[in-house]
Amino acid sequence: MSDEIQVSVRTESSATVIDLVGDVTTFAEEAINQAYQSASSDGAINIIFNFRENDYINSAGIAILIGVVTEARKRDQKLLMTGLSAHFQKIFRMVGLTQYADLYPSVEEALASLNGDSSAA
Amino acid sequence: MHPQGNRVVELRIPSELGYEKIAREAVATVARRLNFGEEKIEDIKTAISEACTNAIRYGSGSDARMKVVVVLTADEDKLDILIKDPGAGGVPPLDVAIPDINGMIEGKARFGGMGLYIIRELVDEAGFVEGDDEDGNQFRMVIYRVDDDETKSEKSGSDNKGGTT
Numbered sequence A: 001m002s003d004e005i006q007v008s009v010r011t012e013s014s015a016t017v018i019d020l021v022g023d024v025t026t027f028a029e030e031a032i033n034q035a036y037q038s039a040s041s042d043g044a045i046n047i048i049f050n051f052r053e054n055d056y057i058n059s060a061g062i063a064i065l066i067g068v069v070t071e072a073r074k075r076d077q078k079l080l081m082t083g084l085s086a087h088f089q090k091i092f093r094m095v096g097l098t099q100y101a102d103l104y105p106s107v108e109e110a111l112a113s114l115n116g117d118s119s120a121a
Numbered sequence B: 001m002h003p004q005g006n007r008v009v010e011l012r013i014p015s016e017l018g019y020e021k022i023a024r025e026a027v028a029t030v031a032r033r034l035n036f037g038e039e040k041i042e043d044i045k046t047a048i049s050e051a052c053t054n055a056i057r058y059g060s061g062s063d064a065r066m067k068v069v070v071v072l073t074a075d076e077d078k079l080d081i082l083i084k085d086p087g088a089g090g091v092p093p094l095d096v097a098i099p100d101i102n103g104m105i106e107g108k109a110r111f112g113g114m115g116l117y118i119i120r121e122l123v124d125e126a127g128f129v130e131g132d133d134e135d136g137n138q139f140r141m142v143i144y145r146v147d148d149d150e151t152k153s154e155k156s157g158s159d160n161k162g163g164t165t
Helices: A026-041 A059-074 A086-095 A107-114 B020-033 B038-057 B101-105 B114-122 B148-157
Strands: A006-011 A016-021 A046-051 A078-082 A101-104 B007-014 B067-074 B078-085 B125-128 B137-144
Touching: A006 A026, A016 A026, A026 A059, A046 A059, A046 A107, A059 A078, A059 A086, A059 B038, A059 B101, A059 B114, A078 A107, A086 A101, A086 B038, A086 B114, A101 A107, B007 B020, B020 B038, B020 B067, B020 B078, B038 B067, B038 B078, B038 B114, B038 B137, B114 B125
Parallel strands: A016 A046, A046 A078, A078 A101
Antiparallel strands: A006 A016, B007 B067, B067 B078, B078 B137, B125 B137
16 A cells, blocks of 8 residues: 655756655655665755645654764765644654754745745744 | 543554544544544544554554454543554564664664654654453554643653553
8 A cells, every 4th residue: 555655856956956745654655765875976065955834743653754864974975854734843853853954934944044034944 | 331421533554554544534523422533533543553553563564354343432521542463573672762764864873763763752652552462463643632732741741651550
């Protein structure tokens, strides 16, 4: 009963955006890791994981993101996360993921922050 | 068998990852009928997803021929959730440490334990039910239907989440 997740990579002015549409569970591991590796291969320094607000994220999905954080730290990449519901923002804080990735409501606000607009966050 | 006023919903789902989402939707419907707030409903959905995922992965080895049974008992003041698995994974952990995310990222700590930790943070009571080994594992969660402020006060006043139920 696995559900497909759609993961796509796009380049914005100051970051690479990885859009996640669908549930972030163990079934998403390959797609997320491929997208991250693709972004890294293209030299991404700032990477935004853009979630869809009402999708389901479980601890297996969080473990995938911890794996990404581990790789990003080795490569001196900055991770940002956007689009999370208030509930999953709480979960991410609970498990400590926000120590390694700043959360923003939207991609636009994350990009503004990277561009030095402190009012965006 | 149940006191008057209780409503019991029982689900039997295949032990296959993905089916926990059926329990997640069912418990949301029951919680709405009990007038839980939307944020608390999100907490309950996440907690039951994690508990069912554990039952599928560890309690029955993701063997879809086996079943995970979810019993939702709705009372006036609480929602009682019991999750039963065949116990194929042996004795479940009875204590849960805060996940060492720094250690995981530095390769010093193993991945794991995240689900149980999240559950215990989100519900009022959670733990494996002792005994009944022949019937497999039983994991019980209780969520009381009280005002948010009252819930926080109760949770800070007494830690009733650490032990088994």
